[in-house]
Amino acid sequence: MDGCEAVDRELDKVLTKFGGIDAHVERTTTNLIHSLSRLQEQFETDAGDFELTTTQASIVCDAVNQAREAVGRIATEHRDLHSTVSKVGKAIDRNLNPDFGTITRDGIFSGERAKILTQVVCQHLYRQGMLDIGDALCQESDQELDSQHKEPFIELHRILDALKRHDLEPALLWATENCEALAAQGSTLEFKLHRLAFLNLIKKGPKHQSESIRYARDNFCRFVKRHEKEVQVLMGSLLFVPGNVEASPYGHLFDNTLWDDIQETFTRDACARLGLSVDSPLAVCFAAGCIALPALLNICQAMQARQVSSIWNGKDELPIEIDLGKEFHYHSVFACPILRQQASESNPPMRLTCGHVISRDALHKLASGNKLKCPYCPGEQNPNDARQIVF
Numbered sequence: 001m002d003g004c005e006a007v008d009r010e011l012d013k014v015l016t017k018f019g020g021i022d023a024h025v026e027r028t029t030t031n032l033i034h035s036l037s038r039l040q041e042q043f044e045t046d047a048g049d050f051e052l053t054t055t056q057a058s059i060v061c062d063a064v065n066q067a068r069e070a071v072g073r074i075a076t077e078h079r080d081l082h083s084t085v086s087k088v089g090k091a092i093d094r095n096l097n098p099d100f101g102t103i104t105r106d107g108i109f110s111g112e113r114a115k116i117l118t119q120v121v122c123q124h125l126y127r128q129g130m131l132d133i134g135d136a137l138c139q140e141s142d143q144e145l146d147s148q149h150k151e152p153f154i155e156l157h158r159i160l161d162a163l164k165r166h167d168l169e170p171a172l173l174w175a176t177e178n179c180e181a182l183a184a185q186g187s188t189l190e191f192k193l194h195r196l197a198f199l200n201l202i203k204k205g206p207k208h209q210s211e212s213i214r215y216a217r218d219n220f221c222r223f224v225k226r227h228e229k230e231v232q233v234l235m236g237s238l239l240f241v242p243g244n245v246e247a248s249p250y251g252h253l254f255d256n257t258l259w260d261d262i263q264e265t266f267t268r269d270a271c272a273r274l275g276l277s278v279d280s281p282l283a284v285c286f287a288a289g290c291i292a293l294p295a296l297l298n299i300c301q302a303m304q305a306r307q308v309s310s311i312w313n314g315k316d317e318l319p320i321e322i323d324l325g326k327e328f329h330y331h332s333v334f335a336c337p338i339l340r341q342q343a344s345e346s347n348p349p350m351r352l353t354c355g356h357v358i359s360r361d362a363l364h365k366l367a368s369g370n371k372l373k374c375p376y377c378p379g380e381q382n383p384n385d386a387r388q389i390v391f
């Protein structure tokens, strides 16, 4: 990330310089063209053959010299730009590693995996609302993506677009259709949508006051238990309808925060309702890769320098542990206390009869025949009694 920022700084310098030169060139050439065309017009109005007087000749000479000088200056400025641009290239070379070959395996994305990767990219595009690009990718890569991967996103984006335009109708319709499921997952979406609809009525002024009250009666009753404070605040805002409610102590209800919040709430709750993750899996992998790559590149360089790169046999585990930070913690991962390896599908955690848990490989290593002594307590048992644990 630091590398990207360093390149970004160089890029900013180039853009500033570009902007400056652009404005200057524009100004100079306009002036130049203007004065030369004036001169040309003058020549054309002086009809017939004539000879230039000395003064006229010197005016023409001056104009030509001026033009030559200006063009020379522009050329020099343009040349200076080259060095600034080439600094960006150097910053990229200095800050970013172009060779990721050492930390990947040949053919990792070939065959069936290439197909899966394309599907993941398509799903990401659909998720971002870039439906036509997703369709084009499917078509060009000769893949048929199940419509169930696409349709939920089409609907989500249609509703989100409406919310961005401050149109609550589609979202309210969706929330009403799914109200039971939303309530079961503890969603606040429906209340927040009705709150915005109510505030829209309030904003319309005193003429719509009775309509606002009716809306509140019809819709807020079932939310009072859970959102008592918020409903009280909304009812309080009614007092200021005859005046200017947006300049009242309730003015904060009308800034854009509630609209930003509703888009977030809708995306989160609708994804949960549809069984989708809020973040795109591809975006999460990419972000995790950006954090992990620098550390991996460093360790690979160190391993190569010491000629021990074969230690990392390129299987399903990394040569070092990389902490991606809390936001990447999705579920607990079991690490075997004996072999100090993370559990995997082929080496899952096993619960011994005494309650201690070790990996299956460790279990096999510790067992002798039908006997296994737990490494943590004196319990002796049959290794076949151990049960696999699924987190």
Ligand SMILES: [Zn+2]
Residues within 6 Å of the ligand: 352, 354, 355, 356, 374, 375, 376, 377, 378, 379
């Ligand atoms: Zn034990």
